[in-house]
Amino acid sequence: MLVVRPAGPGDLDHLLELAILSGPGFTSLPEDPDALADRLELSRASFTGQAQVQDAWYTLMLEETDTGDIDGIGSVKATVGLKRPFFSFRVVNNAQSSPSLDIRLEHQTLVLVNECTGWTEVGSLFLKADRRKGGAGRLLSQSRYMLIGAQPDLFADTVLAELRGVFTPDGACPFWDHVAHKFFPMEFDQADYMTGSTDKQFILDLAPRHPIYVNLLPEPARAVIGKVHPQGVPAMALLESEGFRPNGLIDIFDAGPTVTCQRDNIRTVRDARALKVQIASEVEAELPGLISTASVAAFRAVRQKVAVEGETAVINAETAAALKVKAGDVVRVKS
Missing domain, CATH: 2.40.40.20 (Barwin-like endoglucanases)
Incomplete structure (x- = not known):
């Protein structure tokens, strides 16, 4: 039988294995034993009520009861953006016109924002490849909403999820290579790691202060804005089945979409x-x-x-x- 249960310090080896398997762009699963150990300790404190409500980060493991094998992970962050900013690009449509020339144009721009302060985040949904059929992913995904529904007062009125953006089979990230890297002259993995392990001041220091016109970007970058990594398509479908919808925000590094739903309107929470x-x-x-x-x-x-x-x-x-x-x-x- 498969059971979803709280993660704790004893799961470090399992969590490190999942982090390695998840590949690049999975910000919440860095291949860093110390960072993962801290996360598991925070999970233990969160489930036992020893963490501050706004700091709680509940990590869930998918376990086979017969063997003890760990096949997947999911998580719920009670709040984001309170102690560290939660940066995104908002995709903004701008209309311009010249009546004298009878010309009307619409331009999309990317604007750096910090709009999600205090929201709850569901994330870290990852399963081993041989577990991605047979309903295991749905069980793990919905378990996060069952957790929220168990004690809704511990979570925010708005719930978000960030989905990993597009990477090529060889591990390259078109949006990073053509856009983000121009502002953050470092390897993607370093920027990804710093996002999860620092106060994100480097983003505030280096990110573009003016709108980026999408039409001026190379086609490979334009093509992936708001698109989901192929491995994330099933996760997107599960989110949509619960009532989540894109809200016009994308990740500043890989351009993956953000989706949101009101807590009490999430289908599993509600039903x-x-x-x-x-x-x-x-x-x-x-x-x-x-x-x-x-x-x-x-x-x-x-x-x-x-x-x-x-x-x-x-x-x-x-x-x-x-x-x-x-x-x-x-x-x-x-x-």
């Missing part, structure tokens, strides 16, 4: 029901449902058969053991 557990040897249900615990501190989630009978969720003993719940406990169920 999951709190029910009392009943354990039975047989569960009469045609399709499995998404089931999670009802608190952040003890959070776990699975997709297994569940029969909803009034205000009761009937599950089997194996599912109860994976969730670490007993009869009479409260779980949240999304059919």
Whole structure:
């Protein structure tokens, strides 16, 4: 059985393996054991309520209960942009006209902004290649919304997700090579690492202070603005199925899109029901449902058969053991 559970300091080797597999452009998974160890400690403090609410960063692991193998990761940051800026480019449409010449033009520009202050971010969604079929990705993705729905007051009214931009098969990033690198004369990996490990002052110091006209950019850079890395297409589809939509912001390094949704309008947050557990040897249900615990501190989630009978969720003993719940406990169920 696959179970999503909180990550902690003991997961460092697993997290480092996932960071290496994720490849370039995955800012939240640097190939840095010290940074990853700090992240896992923050995750432990977040789930146990020892971190400040605004600092909380909940990291989730997808685990095979039989083997203990870790197949994927997802996360929720309670807030972004409060202690460190959260920079993006906003894609702005500018109309110009000359009535005397009967000419009207529209130009797109990229403007550096810091608009997402205080929002919640869902991110770090990554699975090993052999787990990208069979519903594992959907379980991991939706588990983040079950976490938010368990205690909504810990999260902001607006939730965002950043998707990785386009990279070529050989690892090159067209937007970085033709645009961002002109302002940040360093390797992409260095800029990516500094974004996650510093106060981002270097961005404020070096980023363009005036709008960038898209029409003046080389075609390879124009073509990838707001586009998603091929590996991120399934993640984008999952986000769209939950109600997330592009909001006109893109990443300043790889031009990947930002999508947002109001917390209470996220489909899984909205539709999951709190029910009392009943354990039975047989569960009469045609399709499995998404089931999670009802608190952040003890959070776990699975997709297994569940029969909803009034205000009761009937599950089997194996599912109860994976969730670490007993009869009479409260779980949240999304059919």
